[in-house]
Amino acid sequence: MGQTFAEKILAKKAGVKKVQPGEIVEVTPDVALSHDNSAAIYGIFKRMGGDRVFNPKMHAIILDHAAPAPTTKHAENHYQIRQFVGDQEIPHFYDVGRGICHQVLVEEGLALPGELVLGSDSHTPHAGVMGAFAAGIGRSEMASIWALGNLWLRVPETLKIVVDGQLIDGVTSKDLALHVIGNLGADGALYMSVEWHGDGVEALDIAERAVLPNMTAEMGAKNSYIPPDQKVFDYLKERAKRPYEPILSDPDAQCAMVKEYDATKIEPMIACPHTVDNVKPLSEIAGTHVDQAFLGTCTNGRLEDLAMAAEVLTGRQLAKSTRMIVIPASAEVYREALLAGYIEIFLNAGAVVESPGCGPCMGNHMGVPAVGEVTISSANRNFRGRMGTKESEIYLANPQVVAASAVAGEIIHPKDLL
């Protein structure tokens, strides 16, 4: 009997031959990811009696959640983190402006095939796009890793998702992710390791693939994995910070659940307020008024996403009643978008382009909605109050739909634009 990805990698990391779902193992991560919460974690670390971190090279610290700092309090927080990073001689530190932690981790070649990434952020599973085992943990747990270098993990059951066929024109991996979440529900992958298989997944480029593990956190998954292939190895050629050994799951591994989807049948989908699994086909809610369109985040703020939106916005203007915020997911994305001419297209259309980071995704700054306003967003979460006020609504969509809706002032598919 073959083994799942989760079983293989956790057995390897625990230094044993085989593990079973439900078993608990003690493991040392290759990467310990934290962001603006690093100062709070440092506080717990000191309460634990911590002095020097276990291994400075294990850390990836990226300032992104409120960056550049919107208030003095946020600035003080960043200041403390810079002090900590300097004192502990942590090499993989990325200051404000470098980008969103999950995107930067991938770009910097810090999340590698066959590696274990633990992060104190719920979207840590994103790094599964590189074939890593990546899971979110709590702050005390992160502090404990800083101190001891290891943490216990429960070996998860596996949900295998097989996507056959290819997405049709105008449908993106965001629609696929929303379709799956709407189908399985917010606890559909509870505690599970999700594996994405099938030619529908293989056909996607890295940027499109990344949306899948990024969004599986919204189904309760522990981690999410796409088997690394030549596209991943090519991407990492100039980037990988270390040599790596990919781990592939066995085709005959025993999975707790297998779900199959036909990519050719998927249409543009929207997650409606106030839960990510409240998913409806775009056709059902077209015409809903929007005040603000937000293109960015670790979910859909990459070059390919900006390209899709730029295509829609070329030669067009935003609706009078609608504003649009564009935030590239990283400095690298920003630079390439600039060279490709996308930034100019956004500015010509009347959009505002801001510096890389999370921006208003969590309601921190740089474009939060007013009471009663409606936002259409390329992000991954639309919980009540997520963008600041509880009295506003968030619809989640793919980048083309976000751009088209900004032009129309209402939710619309690009092909229906005049």
Next chain:
Amino acid sequence: MSTNTVIKGRVWKYGDNVNTDVIFPGKYTYTVSDPAEMPQYALEDHDPNFAEQVQPFDIIVAGTNWGCGSSREQAVTCLKESGLGAIVAKSFARIYYRNCLNAALPALISPDAVDAIQDGETIEINLQRGEIHCSAGTFTFPPLPETVMKIFEAGGLIPYTHQRLKDQKEG
């Protein structure tokens, strides 16, 4: 309170998808911060008798997805502080599960046991052996490995890490 390897207590049986909002209502999350005050609100919106009648080492037996919803740690703390001995469930919400074990509250997964155990009966759990004894017989769960047992014995993750660091420095 240190965690015994044998836990014997009365069963409080609940269903599926009991969320953190009914285990520890959101309205108290910013007003009640002293752990000692939390037990009086435990399960307030789900079983009003629980907080009044729970005895040390009692055991909650629940269906699937116990503790879903928000990640608030108080939903574990209020039960731990009330003296609860363990939670046996068909499944746990992931963050709730980790919060339990890191707070030294045994969270055990045994779907068969959950189906067999009756509300109100007294059952016995042997953590080391991975066994649950109830009127319907004996059921097993994967025994908790040494690491997690050690976190229990230390009283949770923070004291555990504190102790291990100290041992390393002295050793």
